[in-house]
Structure formats: C-alpha cells, structure tokens
Amino acid sequence: MNKKTNKNDESNNKNKKWKFGVAYIVAVFGLIMLFNYGRSALYTKQITYDEFITLLDNKQIQEVSITRDKISIEPKKDTSYGNKVLYTANIGDKDLVQNLKASGVKFSGPLASNPLLLEILISWIGPLLFLLLIGRLMFGKIDKKMGGGVMSFGKNTAKLYAEDQTGLTFKDVAGQEEAKESLKEIVDFLHQPQKYTQIGAKLPKGALLVGPPGTGKTLLAKAVAGEAHVPFFSLSGSDFVEMFVGMGAARVRDLFKQAEEKAPCIIFIDEIDAIGKSRDNTMSSNDEREQTLNQLLSEMDGFDATKGVVILGATNRPEILDKALLRPGRFDRRVIVDRPDLKGREDILKVHSRDVKMGGEVDLTSIAKATPGAVGADLANMVNEAALRAVKQGRNEVIQEDLEEAVEVIIAGKEKRDRIMSDKEKRIVSFHEVGHALVAALLKNTDPVHKITIVPRTMGSLGYTLQLPDEEKYLVSKEEMMDQITVMLGGRAAEEVEFKSISTGASNDIERATQTARNMVTMYGMTEEFDMMALESMSSRYLDGRPVQNCSAKTAARIDEVTLEIIKECHKRAINILNDNRALLTKISERLLEKETLLGEEFMSIVREDKDALEENTNTVLQ
Structure with a gap:
C-alpha cells in the first residue's frame, strides 16, 4: 500500500x-x-x-x-x-x-x-537565450532563499552536519545524566552494532526528547551525533510545512532517501509537534500537514533499522502528538529532559563558566541553591550577565557579587535607581517587604530570608523579599503550603497593621496566593470538602502548566468559596503574627528605610536579638 x-x-x-x-x-x-x-x-x-x-x-x-x-x-x-x-x-x-x-x-x-538564418538568430534565438539566462539567475536566487528551486519544491532542506562537525559531546551537556544514559546506548549501538545484533537486539528507531524550553533538548541531540561520529541531519518541523499540498510529504521522502544513502546517521526533527499534531480534531484539519505526517509515519515504518538510521525528535508539547507517532516501532523511547536539580544546576554552571575567568572565591553551589527551577538556558544567561557586569565594573574576572546580581537581574530585572519615590511610598514599601520577611522568619515551614530590598526593579517591582531554600524539595506538605500563602499575604497584612489602609502593591502576592490555594483544593486534595477528588488537570505541563477544570458549574462555585476560606485564614494569621511583633516590625522597617537593602544574616540577627530580649524579660517577670 x-x-x-x-x-x-x-x-x-x-x-x-x-x-x-x-x-x-x-x-x-x-x-x-x-x-x-x-x-x-x-x-x-x-x-x-x-x-x-x-x-x-x-x-x-x-x-x-x-x-x-x-x-x-x-x-x-x-x-x-x-x-x-x-x-x-x-x-x-x-x-x-x-x-x-x-x-x-x-x-x-x-x-x-x-x-x-540571420533573421531567426536576431528574432528568436537571441531573445530565447536571453530569457533563459534571466530565468536561471532568478530561480537561482529563489533556490538560495527557499532551500530548493521552483522545480525542486520537494527537495529536503535539512542542514547536514558531517562527522565531528557538531562540535559537541556529552561532556558539553550537564544536569541531564538520566537523559544522557538513555542516549548512550544509541551511540554505543552505532559504534558496535554487532555487540547487540548477536543476541537479537535491534537499534531503537527513534527517541523523543521531551521537556520544558531551554533544558537542552537540541544540545543533547547534537551531542549524540558528536559522540557517534556520524552525519547529523538537523531541521525543524516547520521546514516540512509548505503552501502546496504534497510538498511536505515529498521533502520527507527525500530526507529519508538521503539518510539511507549516508547511513549510519541521525535525523533530528526539532519542534516535531508542528507536523505531528493529533489527527483526532477534524474541525481544524490541514491536508498538507496530515499528508506530511502520514508520509513520516510510513517512512518510519519502511526503513530498515539495521542500516543505522536513528530519528530524534524534540517537543515541549507531547500531549498533542498523534498516538500513531508515539507508538513503539516509531519513537521507541521517550527521554525526559526536565528542569535540573541542585547538583545538575551546579554542573551546568561549571560547564558554562569554563571559558569565563572566575575569581578564586566564587561559590557556584550557592548560586545553584539560589536558582531553583532554572533551566540550562537561564543559567547560561546568568553566567554571561555576570561576565558583562564584571567588564562594566572594570574587572578582568567574575566575582561572587557579579553572579548574585546576575541572578537578581534575571529574576526581577535591573535596579531602577532613577525612579524616585516619595517618603510615604518608601515607608509603605518598606513595611510591606518586612511584613513578608518577618512572617517568613516567625513561621516554621518556610524558606530562610536571603535578602530584603526597597530598590525598584525594571520588571515593575518597587521592592522584593528573596527567600532561598536550604535544600532541594520534591514534595510540599499542606502545612508548608499554608505557611507559603501566609508569607505571600504578609505584605498586605503589614500595611493594615501599620497604616490601617491598603495599597495596590499586593497585586502579585494576591495572584500567587490565590493560585496556590486553588491548587490545594482542586489538584492536591488538601481539603475535607472535596477529599481526594480531582477537580482540575494540568495541560501543557512543560509550558505554562495551565489547569483545565473538570467539574460542574455548581462545584466550581464551591471551589471558589473553599479557596476564599483558605486565603482568609492565612490573611488573619499573618495579621495576628505582625500584631504580636509590632515593635520588631517597626524596628526592621526603619532599618530598611535607612539602608534600602538588608541581607538575610543582618535581618535574622535583629530577629534573634529581639527574641532573646523577650525571653530574658519573661524570665525576670516569672522570678
């Protein structure tokens, strides 16, 4: 067929x-x-x-x-x-x-x-040759722009890297040890196929790299080709999509034909979801895309695995891919390229800092701890920002301060020193930020405060409180989530306690607190009202992770009520904590107004002094 x-x-x-x-x-x-x-x-x-x-x-x-x-x-x-x-x-x-x-x-x-003959030469042959020359020049320019001439729309446009030309190996990829382990077998098979074929093992036809943007999927694919020392065809899924029906399918055929000629080799299709979307939704059908997908499926079934042609695909939306594309025999393996853990982030920072002059006191472990959730691209950007700052400051090497400032630039933007706030606004922002920090310091299940500042940043914040975890966490308890919400609402609570009024500065806090409380109700089963009933599911897990509601309108209304109850409870709790420590709130806020920035050690020393004094006074009264 x-x-x-x-x-x-x-x-x-x-x-x-x-x-x-x-x-x-x-x-x-x-x-x-x-x-x-x-x-x-x-x-x-x-x-x-x-x-x-x-x-x-x-x-x-x-x-x-x-x-x-x-x-x-x-x-x-x-x-x-x-x-x-x-x-x-x-x-x-x-x-x-x-x-x-x-x-x-x-x-x-x-x-x-x-x-x-002269008349024919002047009237016909001369103009014919002239027009053919013009046509050739014109179509030659189209060839360069489109990757194929008018007469060769179906030609493959993949960029071909010959052996050893990707310039990357597994040493250049850090923080993805599990993914590298899954791909090393493919490399070993391409090097020593007889070791596997003698017991009847077959080379996996394809591996699908799945993960959030910036985690290193393309980097891994190039490293596989660099390790295997085989030709590497690299192209994007959108390269197959053409205006004319049938051209994408023709390009797929031409790609596999060239790959078989150069076997053993690797074909890498980045953003494969551009052509691999599920065909279930007939309302948004696209004949060209479907023909291209059908041709890709038939080619993956048709080529001989013993020839050493491996297909690597990359996507951050695996849930929308066609089931026929994901079945064994086409993409045999799904390799998860997820966000790196603490050790992975430290290894990535070491890789990206190899070619950067670093000072002797640089501590990459502390930077890795300060960047939970960051991917490889983020960390590479941070190292580069630190190097740029070092040059701007007139130094010939990067110091710890450069790296810490780079982290803050990525998180909150550059300092906006030209934004002049009134004394009243500064005081409100100071109490707001100290409210967050003080509630975090006085609660048990919260991350330590690393820095408090009221210096405005370019991303819109007038100040911020930076909390950094002591260790990597993979599970979060209900108590920890309740304390997180309480800390988020501590800024607004401080305004109410000190000024008996509220401002617009808590908008982002309210948004985050509401989302956390809603997740407790709908996704984590942390309320008695709904027990362990799943009311929302996550879509686009590797992108924005936006939840999709799976309940009736009546249940949705009750979800809102339960979410509000959680927020009210945490809000009241934050107000009580700050009322009980009113003097300490004022003392730290005045210090922050004076210095504009407080580091975590200085902040905690003030808190400890106050607590020690309180305990001494209590003991005196009891005696």
Missing part, C-alpha cells in the same frame, strides 16, 4: 513539473512573439501601392529592395515616415524598373545569401 502511494505521489510530482515546464515554455515564446511584434511595429510600416507610386513620383525614395512578394522601401530622411522601413505588396508592375530609373532610386533584388 505504501509503495503504491509513493508511486502515485512521484507521478503527481512529475505531472506538476511537466505542466510547469510547458507553461514556462509557452510564456517564453509569448514574450518573444511580443518582442518581435513590438520591434516590427516600431521600425516598419505597411503602405498601399498607390502611396508607393506617389513617393516615387515625388522623388522621396532613397532605395528599394524587390522580392517576389514584397517591395521594401527606404524613404528619404525628410519625409514624414522618419527612419521607418516601408513595405508594400509586389503586384507585378512591368513599368516599375523604368520608373525607378527615371526617379534615380537605387534598387536591388533578392540577395544570393538567404538572410533567413
């Missing part, structure tokens, strides 16, 4: 090329005929025999050429005909020669050498 389909597609392509060639030839001949007609109309003019005799009698003719059918007349310059060559029919006038002699006109008959 597949062979028959391929033959039909090839036949259709040949027909298209034949039709285009015929149309092109017709257009060229049409232009030549138009050229000849225009030339004839511009330089020649037909007149009647009577007009010819009148010109002859008036001696306005300079020369005449007589042929069997036609008389060509060259008038004198002073006539109204100008430089045009006139012609009229030869009617066989017996007295014509005598009249020409009487008027003193030069005349001649047909030339011995036939000028027909």
Whole structure:
C-alpha cells in the first residue's frame, strides 16, 4: 500500500513539473512573439501601392529592395515616415524598373545569401537565450532563499552536519545524566552494532526528547551525533510545512532517501509537534500537514533499522502528538529532559563558566541553591550577565557579587535607581517587604530570608523579599503550603497593621496566593470538602502548566468559596503574627528605610536579638 502511494505521489510530482515546464515554455515564446511584434511595429510600416507610386513620383525614395512578394522601401530622411522601413505588396508592375530609373532610386533584388538564418538568430534565438539566462539567475536566487528551486519544491532542506562537525559531546551537556544514559546506548549501538545484533537486539528507531524550553533538548541531540561520529541531519518541523499540498510529504521522502544513502546517521526533527499534531480534531484539519505526517509515519515504518538510521525528535508539547507517532516501532523511547536539580544546576554552571575567568572565591553551589527551577538556558544567561557586569565594573574576572546580581537581574530585572519615590511610598514599601520577611522568619515551614530590598526593579517591582531554600524539595506538605500563602499575604497584612489602609502593591502576592490555594483544593486534595477528588488537570505541563477544570458549574462555585476560606485564614494569621511583633516590625522597617537593602544574616540577627530580649524579660517577670 505504501509503495503504491509513493508511486502515485512521484507521478503527481512529475505531472506538476511537466505542466510547469510547458507553461514556462509557452510564456517564453509569448514574450518573444511580443518582442518581435513590438520591434516590427516600431521600425516598419505597411503602405498601399498607390502611396508607393506617389513617393516615387515625388522623388522621396532613397532605395528599394524587390522580392517576389514584397517591395521594401527606404524613404528619404525628410519625409514624414522618419527612419521607418516601408513595405508594400509586389503586384507585378512591368513599368516599375523604368520608373525607378527615371526617379534615380537605387534598387536591388533578392540577395544570393538567404538572410533567413540571420533573421531567426536576431528574432528568436537571441531573445530565447536571453530569457533563459534571466530565468536561471532568478530561480537561482529563489533556490538560495527557499532551500530548493521552483522545480525542486520537494527537495529536503535539512542542514547536514558531517562527522565531528557538531562540535559537541556529552561532556558539553550537564544536569541531564538520566537523559544522557538513555542516549548512550544509541551511540554505543552505532559504534558496535554487532555487540547487540548477536543476541537479537535491534537499534531503537527513534527517541523523543521531551521537556520544558531551554533544558537542552537540541544540545543533547547534537551531542549524540558528536559522540557517534556520524552525519547529523538537523531541521525543524516547520521546514516540512509548505503552501502546496504534497510538498511536505515529498521533502520527507527525500530526507529519508538521503539518510539511507549516508547511513549510519541521525535525523533530528526539532519542534516535531508542528507536523505531528493529533489527527483526532477534524474541525481544524490541514491536508498538507496530515499528508506530511502520514508520509513520516510510513517512512518510519519502511526503513530498515539495521542500516543505522536513528530519528530524534524534540517537543515541549507531547500531549498533542498523534498516538500513531508515539507508538513503539516509531519513537521507541521517550527521554525526559526536565528542569535540573541542585547538583545538575551546579554542573551546568561549571560547564558554562569554563571559558569565563572566575575569581578564586566564587561559590557556584550557592548560586545553584539560589536558582531553583532554572533551566540550562537561564543559567547560561546568568553566567554571561555576570561576565558583562564584571567588564562594566572594570574587572578582568567574575566575582561572587557579579553572579548574585546576575541572578537578581534575571529574576526581577535591573535596579531602577532613577525612579524616585516619595517618603510615604518608601515607608509603605518598606513595611510591606518586612511584613513578608518577618512572617517568613516567625513561621516554621518556610524558606530562610536571603535578602530584603526597597530598590525598584525594571520588571515593575518597587521592592522584593528573596527567600532561598536550604535544600532541594520534591514534595510540599499542606502545612508548608499554608505557611507559603501566609508569607505571600504578609505584605498586605503589614500595611493594615501599620497604616490601617491598603495599597495596590499586593497585586502579585494576591495572584500567587490565590493560585496556590486553588491548587490545594482542586489538584492536591488538601481539603475535607472535596477529599481526594480531582477537580482540575494540568495541560501543557512543560509550558505554562495551565489547569483545565473538570467539574460542574455548581462545584466550581464551591471551589471558589473553599479557596476564599483558605486565603482568609492565612490573611488573619499573618495579621495576628505582625500584631504580636509590632515593635520588631517597626524596628526592621526603619532599618530598611535607612539602608534600602538588608541581607538575610543582618535581618535574622535583629530577629534573634529581639527574641532573646523577650525571653530574658519573661524570665525576670516569672522570678
């Protein structure tokens, strides 16, 4: 069935090329005929025999050429005909020669050498060659821009890296040890196929790299090719999508044909979801994309795995891929390239800092701890930002301060020193940020405060409180989530306690607190009301992770009520904590107003001093 389909597609392509060639030839001949007609109309003019005799009698003719059918007349310059060559029919006038002699006109008959070849050369062959040359130059430019000429839409546009030209190996990839382990077997199979084939093992036809943007999926694919020392075809899923139906399928066929010729080799299709979307949704059907996907499926079934052709695909939306594409025998393995853990982030920072001059006191472990959730691209950007800052400060090496500032630039933006706030606004922001920090310090299940600042940042914040975890966490308890929400609402609570009014500064806190509380209700089963009932599911896990509701409107209304109850409880709790520590809130806020930035150690020393003094006073009263 597949062979028959391929033959039909090839036949259709040949027909298209034949039709285009015929149309092109017709257009060229049409232009030549138009050229000849225009030339004839511009330089020649037909007149009647009577007009010819009148010109002859008036001696306005300079020369005449007589042929069997036609008389060509060259008038004198002073006539109204100008430089045009006139012609009229030869009617066989017996007295014509005598009249020409009487008027003193030069005349001649047909030339011995036939000028027909010269006429054909000037009128047809010359313009034809000129138009073909112009067409070749024009189509050559289209070839460069489109990766294939007008006559080769179905040609493969993949960028081919020859052996050792990717310039990357597994040493250049850090923080993805599990993913590398899954791909090392493919590399080993390409190196020593007999070791596997002797016990009947087959080379996996394909591996799908799945993970969030920036985690290193493309980097891993290039490292596999660099380790295997085989040709590497690299292209994007959108490269197959064309305006003309059937062109994408033709490119798929051409790609696999070239891959089999260069086997063993690796084909890497980045963003494979561009052509691999599920065909279930017929409402948004696209004939070109579906034909391309069908051709890709048939090619993956058709090629011989023993030849050493491996297909690597990359996507961050695996949930929308067609099930036929994901089944074993096509993509045999799904390799998860997820966000790195603490050790992974530290290894990534070491890889990206290899070519950067680092100071002796640089501590990459602390930077790794300060960047939970960061991917490889984020960490590479941080190292580069630190290097740029070092140059700006006039240093020839990067120090710890540069890296810490780079982390804050990525998180909150650059400092905006030119934004001048009034004393009243500064005081509100100071109490707001200290409210977050103080609630975090006085609760049990929270991350330590690393920094408090009221210096505005370019991403819109007038100040922020930075908390960093002591260790990597993979599970979060209900108590920890309740404390997180309480900390988020601590800023607004501090405004209420100190100023008895509220401002717009808590908008982001409210948004995050609401989302966390809703997740407790709908996804984590942390309320008695709904027990362990799943009310929302996560879509696009590796992108925005937006939840999709799976309940009735009545249940959704109750979800809102339970979420509000959690927020009210945490809000009240934050107010009580700050009311009980009002003096400490004021003391730290005044210090922050004075210095604009407090580091975590200084902040915690003030908190400990106050607690120690409170315990001493309590003991004195008891005695």
